[in-house]
Amino acid sequence: MLNRKGHAGTLESNDILVTIEEQNPGYGIQIELTSIVEAQFGNAIRRTLTNRAVNAGFTDLSIKAVDKGALDCTIQARMDTAIHRAIAIHQTITTATGGN
Structure with missing residues (x-):
């Protein structure tokens, strides 16, 4: 398990807070x-x-989403940002530790 986590969004009206965490193989989405x-x-x-x-x-992947009436384009953007943040955090950690 890579233990990648990422989040994006707020709990404001018309937004969505998305938190993702990569899971062990076989978990599914x-x-x-x-x-x-x-x-x-x-x-x-x-x-x-x-x-x-x-x-x-x-x-x-485990996805937790708290939606306050976000439009589909906002949901897509928040999910994409959470994914990019998870990948960036993982790359930063592996670079710092010298791991894969």
């Missing part, structure tokens, strides 16, 4: 979603989060 519009858009939010994770090459 698990989403814990809290949303003020879950009844109407929960499936679409989950689909967007999953698609962004898969497109970035993640197959085993």
Whole structure:
């Protein structure tokens, strides 16, 4: 397990706070979603989060999302930023320790 973590967003209105953590192989993509519009858009939010994770090459990822009515473009941007931050943190740690 690489233990990559990343987060992006806020708890402000019309935003979403996304936190991701890479998991052991076989975990899959698990989403814990809290949303003020879950009844109407929960499936679409989950689909967007999953698609962004898969497109970035993640197959085993824990995603926690607290949505305050974010538009799909905001959800995509927050997920992409969380992924980039997780990768940057991992690269910084491995460079500093000399590991892979």
